[in-house]
Amino acid sequence: MIEINSSALIGKGLHRECYVHPQDKNLCIKVAVNENIKETQREQKYYRFLKRKNICWDMLPKFYGNIDTNMGSGAVFDMIRNHDASVSKTLEHYLDSNENTESHYAGLVQSLALLKAYLLTENIITMTIKPKNILYQELDAENGRLFIVDNIGNSDLLPICNYSKRLGNKKILRKWQRFESSLLKTYPDNKALVRILANLN
Ligand SMILES: Nc1ncnc2c1ncn2[C@@H]1O[C@H](COP(=O)(O)OP(=O)(O)O)[C@@H](O)[C@H]1O
Ligand SMILES: [Mg+2]
Structure with missing residues (x-):
């Protein structure tokens, strides 16, 4: 034990x-x-x-x-850790203040785009995507990578999306769209976030 x-x-x-x-x-x-x-x-x-x-x-x-x-x-x-060995913090932490978002702007744009592409390529189905279940790993001052630590998988009775990449990707895009909308609703005053999402699309 x-x-x-x-x-x-x-x-x-x-x-x-x-x-x-x-x-x-x-x-x-x-x-x-x-x-x-x-x-x-x-x-x-x-x-x-x-x-x-x-x-x-x-x-x-x-x-x-x-x-x-x-x-x-x-x-x-x-365990997800940063380049300095500290434990990585949630995306929620990086979006909580405009200053935090601004100081990691480039890394956040790049890592969000990569996370979306990763989910689609590997056809990884998620439940609701929430910023408290995503960690931002600081690779250096400018670069980072996002990890989903919770709420992955499929609760459908017949999980066809796991086996059909076409249907799976459709579901992933829908979840991602809702994720972006919920971010804008949760952090309406975070101007850097608005620019990040505009940059993504
Ligand atoms: N692999 C991990 N590496 C570092 N921190 C983690 C990891 N997984 C979870 N955490 C931290 O623990 C918190 C709770 O974990 P989570 O799996 O989301 O639990 P719950 O299912 O109760 O929501 C996360 O918000 C994150 O801060
Ligand atoms: Mg959680």
Whole structure:
């Protein structure tokens, strides 16, 4: 059993707490707090599907399976870190203030365009895309890369979109469009964000 110290907490969502793996700082362990077994099973099933498809993991943390911890069962993923080894922050953090967005303007434009292209190329289906579930990895002062850390997969009863790239891409474009609209609604005063999205299209 792996012993996690509560001081290793690096992030928390509605359902899970994310800890640094005590034996490898480049891995994180996610433990359920408000147990949502269905959601976890759906995510892990989709991860296994992507592994079988042999996709490239450039913008998705790899999943290494489940382990027993003192906090219950934990799911092990790559920990996303910046060039200076600090843990990457959410896109929400970079959009929260006009100044934060402005100072990473070029990296954000480029990495958003690359994330959209990545999802389409690999046909990675997502649920609602939210800025708190995307991390911006600072590669250097100007360049970065985005990772989706939560809410991937397909909840359709018959997940045809997983198998048809044409239908999958249609769904991805729809989700992406909604993502952009929701960003403009959430951050109406962020002028840099408006320019970023205009630049993307
Ligand atoms: N692979 C990761 N590397 C670094 N930080 C992460 C990683 N995954 C999640 N986090 C951090 O933990 C938070 C919660 O994780 P998340 O998977 O979104 O949990 P939940 O399912 O509860 O929403 C994220 O918002 C992020 O700040
Ligand atoms: Mg989340």
